Amino acid sequence: MIYVVGIGPGKKELMTFETVNALNESEVIVGYKTYIDLIKEFIKDKEVVQNGMRGEIQRCKDAIKKAKEGKKVAVISSGDSGIYGMAGLILELITKENLDIEIKIVPGVTASIGAAAVLGAPIMHDFCHISLSDLLTPWDVIQKRLKLAAEADFVICLYNPRSKGRKDHLQKAFEIIGEFKSGDIPVGIVKNVGREGEFKQIVKFKDIDFETVDMTTIVIIGNKSTYVYEDKMITPRGYVL
Amino acid sequence: MIYVVGIGPGKKELMTFETVNALNESEVIVGYKTYIDLIKEFIKDKEVVQNGMRGEIQRCKDAIKKAKEGKKVAVISSGDSGIYGMAGLILELITKENLDIEIKIVPGVTASIGAAAVLGAPIMHDFCHISLSDLLTPWDVIQKRLKLAAEADFVICLYNPRSKGRKDHLQKAFEIIGEFKSGDIPVGIVKNVGREGEFKQIVKFKDIDFETVDMTTIVIIGNKSTYVYEDKMITPRGYVL
Numbered sequence: 034m035i036y037v038v039g040i041g042p043g044k045k046e047l048m049t050f051e052t053v054n055a056l057n058e059s060e061v062i063v064g065y066k067t068y069i070d071l072i073k074e075f076i077k078d079k080e081v082v083q084n085g086m087r088g089e090i091q092r093c094k095d096a097i098k099k100a101k102e103g104k105k106v107a108v109i110s111s112g113d114s115g116i117y118g119m120a121g122l123i124l125e126l127i128t129k130e131n132l133d134i135e136i137k138i139v140p141g142v143t144a145s146i147g148a149a150a151v152l153g154a155p156i157m158h159d160f161c162h163i164s165l166s167d168l169l170t171p172w173d174v175i176q177k178r179l180k181l182a183a184e185a186d187f188v189i190c191l192y193n194p195r196s197k198g199r200k201d202h203l204q205k206a207f208e209i210i211g212e213f214k215s216g217d218i219p220v221g222i223v224k225n226v227g228r229e230g231e232f233k234q235i236v237k238f239k240d241i242d243f244e245t246v247d248m249t250t251i252v253i254i255g256n257k258s259t260y261v262y263e264d265k266m267i268t269p270r271g272y273v274l
Numbered sequence: 275m276i277y278v279v280g281i282g283p284g285k286k287e288l289m290t291f292e293t294v295n296a297l298n299e300s301e302v303i304v305g306y307k308t309y310i311d312l313i314k315e316f317i318k319d320k321e322v323v324q325n326g327m328r329g330e331i332q333r334c335k336d337a338i339k340k341a342k343e344g345k346k347v348a349v350i351s352s353g354d355s356g357i358y359g360m361a362g363l364i365l366e367l368i369t370k371e372n373l374d375i376e377i378k379i380v381p382g383v384t385a386s387i388g389a390a391a392v393l394g395a396p397i398m399h400d401f402c403h404i405s406l407s408d409l410l411t412p413w414d415v416i417q418k419r420l421k422l423a424a425e426a427d428f429v430i431c432l433y434n435p436r437s438k439g440r441k442d443h444l445q446k447a448f449e450i451i452g453e454f455k456s457g458d459i460p461v462g463i464v465k466n467v468g469r470e471g472e473f474k475q476i477v478k479f480k481d482i483d484f485e486t487v488d489m490t491t492i493v494i495i496g497n498k499s500t501y502v503y504e505d506k507m508i509t510p511r512g513y514v515l
Binding site: 045047048050051054089090114116117123124125138139142143147150154155157161164169175177178182185187270 | 291356357368379381383395397404409426428509511513
């Protein structure tokens with residue numbers, strides 16, 4: 034039995050009951066060590082299998098091995114397990130090896146939803162998620178999606194916006210998006226949603242300082258109706274008030 | 275004080291702790307009556323303000339009135355409060371009247387995330403949300419977004435896909451999307467996520483029966499890599515296995 038669990042942005046309050054139940058019922062907890070640290074209180078003396086960044090495939094293989102031994106295993110992802118999380122990888126491995134292991138996907142609050150709640154209501158209308166990481170996706174696919182999403186005037190949530198190894202992606206993304214979106218459109222930046230050091234900033238598209246953005250940050254770019262009131266970023270749904 | 279609360283798809287297990295805390299702390303619960311029914315166990319003898327469909331503006335005005343009287347109020351949405359929910363409307367009304375009321379947005383598991391967990395892992399890669407309701411959004415904007423989202427090969431989650439008054443929207447949407455997506459791409463249909471009568475179906479794009487879809491349904495259309503294994507719909511993230 035493998036639970037593929039989304040733990041939400043970080044704090045217990047944003048976890049679901051199903052997530053906590055799945056962690057409690059599991060004998061082995063498998064995850065990226067940063068996320069293991071976030072859920073320490075639910076682990077106690079359970080067996081833990083953890084490793085570092087880019088160790089996703091090994092982690093999932095380890096989880097499957099433990100499940101084959103008859104153990105109940107929880108594989109954790111931050112946010113939702115099904116959005117750039119471990120759900121796909123676990124199911125791909127199960128598919129490939131044609132394994133008979135029960136899998137339960139346990140959803141969670143993804144980073145865009147957590148960040149949006151901190152900012153106000155920026156994703157109240159049609160929106161998309163685009164990851165700027167080209168580790169697994171060709172950069173030309175990412176560029177095409179950025180262009181078409183901007184042309185469609187989606188609210189755009191950027192995941193993995195900027196890392197040490199990919200410092201220029203965010204600026205390049207803004208150049209592509211800037212062809213279709215006005216420089217005055219609000220952009221929300223939230224770092225460490227629901228974790229220690231939570232940081233929030235709302236700026237105009239043209240005024241963003243890319244240096245404030247790192248891998249723990251979600252960037253939400255408004256649509257042409259998005260506005261700012263005091264410290265809130267709001268995308269109207271279209272009601273006539 | 276107004277909590278704008280996302281209650282998740284329906285069952286308690288998919289609520290967050292923050293949602294339950296906010297409901298417990300509130301003196302007045304305001305919501306669409308179908309959703310009030312879903313959280314009865316958290317309401318008990320609290321004051322309830324409920325009304326029917328399309329009563330959103332009145333509900334939010336009622337909530338603000340109660341908050342002005344000094345009461346702690348929870349305005350509920352199904353799914354996440356910030357995705358086609360009440361967060362935007364509450365903040366718009368606060369903005370318009372320049373009111374000094376504390377607002378706390380409490381996020382929840384939105385329908386696409388709940389449906390995805392039921393289907394497998396269909397939204398593991400870049401995806402978008404598009405509502406097919408043209409009550410508040412011009413149909414030409416919706417059509418443009420459908421076209422560009424399909425061209426970008428996003429996984430597409432359709433909200434409000436089909437109602438009695440808008441029977442043809444879904445078929446029209448499929449005609450637009452079908453210009454860019456192959457007829458063999460998997461489509462996941464989930465009705466009543468996490469509620470009584472939950473129903474799940476995975477079909478090929480060309481084989482969808484529009485009659486199975488209603489307003490309580492989420493439709494998730496895969497990207498060109500999405501595949502089906504047994505009863506699971508999986509969109510690979512790009513790992514080489």
